[in-house]
Amino acid sequence: MTDLASLRNRQIRLAARPVGLPGPQCWSFTEEAVSPPEDGGVLVQTLALSLDPAMRGWMNEGKSYIPPVAIGEVMRAGGVGRVLASRHPGFAAGDLVSGGLGVQQYCAVPAEQMRRTGLARIDTRLGTLTQWLNVLGMPGMTAYFGLLDVGEPRPGDTVVVSGAAGAVGQTVGQLARIKGCRVVGIAGGRAKCDWVVNELGFDACIDYKAGDVRGGLKAHCPKGVDVYFDNVGGDILDDVLTRINRGARIVICGAISQYNATSAVQGPKNYLSLLVNRARMQGMVVFDYADRYPQAVAELAGYLKDGRMKSREDVVEGLEQFPEALLRLFSGANFGKLVLKIAD
Ligand code: NAP
Numbered sequence: 637m638t639d640l641a642s643l644r645n646r647q648i649r650l651a652a653r654p655v656g657l658p659g660p661q662c663w664s665f666t667e668e669a670v671s672p673p674e675d676g677g678v679l680v681q682t683l684a685l686s687l688d689p690a691m692r693g694w695m696n697e698g699k700s701y702i703p704p705v706a707i708g709e710v711m712r713a714g715g716v717g718r719v720l721a722s723r724h725p726g727f728a729a730g731d732l733v734s735g736g737l738g739v740q741q742y743c744a745v746p747a748e749q750m751r752r753t754g755l756a757r758i759d760t761r762l763g764t765l766t767q768w769l770n771v772l773g774m775p776g777m778t779a780y781f782g783l784l785d786v787g788e789p790r791p792g793d794t795v796v797v798s799g800a801a802g803a804v805g806q807t808v809g810q811l812a813r814i815k816g817c818r819v820v821g822i823a824g825g826r827a828k829c830d831w832v833v834n835e836l837g838f839d840a841c842i843d844y845k846a847g848d849v850r851g852g853l854k855a856h857c858p859k860g861v862d863v864y865f866d867n868v869g870g871d872i873l874d875d876v877l878t879r880i881n882r883g884a885r886i887v888i889c890g891a892i893s894q895y896n897a898t899s900a901v902q903g904p905k906n907y908l909s910l911l912v913n914r915a916r917m918q919g920m921v922v923f924d925y926a927d928r929y930p931q932a933v934a935e936l937a938g939y940l941k942d943g944r945m946k947s948r949e950d951v952v953e954g955l956e957q958f959p960e961a962l963l964r965l966f967s968g969a970n971f972g973k974l975v976l977k978i979a980d
Contacts (some may be wrong), residue, residue, distance in 0.1 A: 676747025775803035791816030799867030801828035803973035948972030
């Protein structure tokens with residue numbers, strides 16, 4: 637039995653809204669006592685946190701698909717943890733769970749916040765803890781519904797995915813291969829490109845940091861592009877727009893190249909290609925598919941088990957590493973799903 641009264645909860649809170657890349661001035665470190673759960677509540681120990689590009693958006697003021705993190709609030713983060721104490725009928729001490737735990741060592745979830753926190757038990761027979769933050773977690777759900785519901789790939793289609801070696805990209809590409817498509821990734825650097833081709837079975841991958849994305853698309857998509865899963869926006873979106881086929885589907889999943897922009901966001905210059913090609917471009921937000929996550933988890937876990945799906949996680953250790961680790965997403969230093977390990 638853990639002596640709850642002796643526990644201290646270290647937390648990282650949003651101290652200031654960033655301009656450009658979020659520097660150390662954006663964060664404050666706090667520590668407080670841990671209290672046992674009240675009726676209907678649960679106390680969770682954080683084991684690992686998902687570091688996501690979306691965090692950058694949550695730090696901004698203004699209207700979005702989710703309210704911003706308030707100044708002084710514990711930074712929002714999805715994570716996996718272990719239930720330490722429960723007064724909720726659905727959870728018992730020792731259960732492994734996922735949910736919106738925040739950048740802190742312990743998350744006390746009162747009864748009225750249970751739904752908002754999205755606490756759910758996870759089954760480590762289906763995937764490891766870190767895979768529950770990757771293929772079986774939010775990025776995997778994004779890949780699954782973004783590709784299948786919005787991208788509507790058909791066998792024989794050419795699917796292009798940017799951020800190919802990242803969390804969402806790795807699952808998009810492998811899933812598109814499983815569905816019978818030709819898959820071309822776009823990623824930064826030779827090592828990432830080699831990995832998605834040699835380990836994940838992509839048909840090709842274009843190293844955008846080496847330049848000439850258009851040339852690469854021409855060489856590797858000789859029949860044009862039917863589905864583009866866009867994780868990065870900016871110039872790469874414009875390059876792909878020049879190669880799309882009639883009736884192409886462009887999934888606007890993210891635009892990481894724009895998240896730290898200090899001037900106006902760069903929109904697509906080549907959007908008239910949509911008109912000429914009777915194509916569509918559609919945004920998606922993963923949370924809209926929450927009711928169907930179990931379906932996606934079951935299918936993706938099946939691919940992990942039969943070896944058709946692989947995953948790669950990039951694990952950084954220690955709560956205090958959060959500010960530095962987050963920046964890795966924007967430099968491309970992460971190789972695979974970026975995870976912050978908090979405890980064993
Ligand atoms: P990730 O791909 O694991 O990590 C981010 C990667 O973005 C970096 O490793 C880097 O890879 C690439 N990158 C950074 N700056 C770039 C730039 N200027 N141009 C091109 N690439 C750049 O992250 P993730 O969690 O899978 O997220 C990928 C995208 O999906 C993000 O845009 C995110 O916001 C979005 N997303 C959307 C939803 C939704 O519901 N719509 C849900 C989850 C994620 P390289 O080394 O290849 O440059």
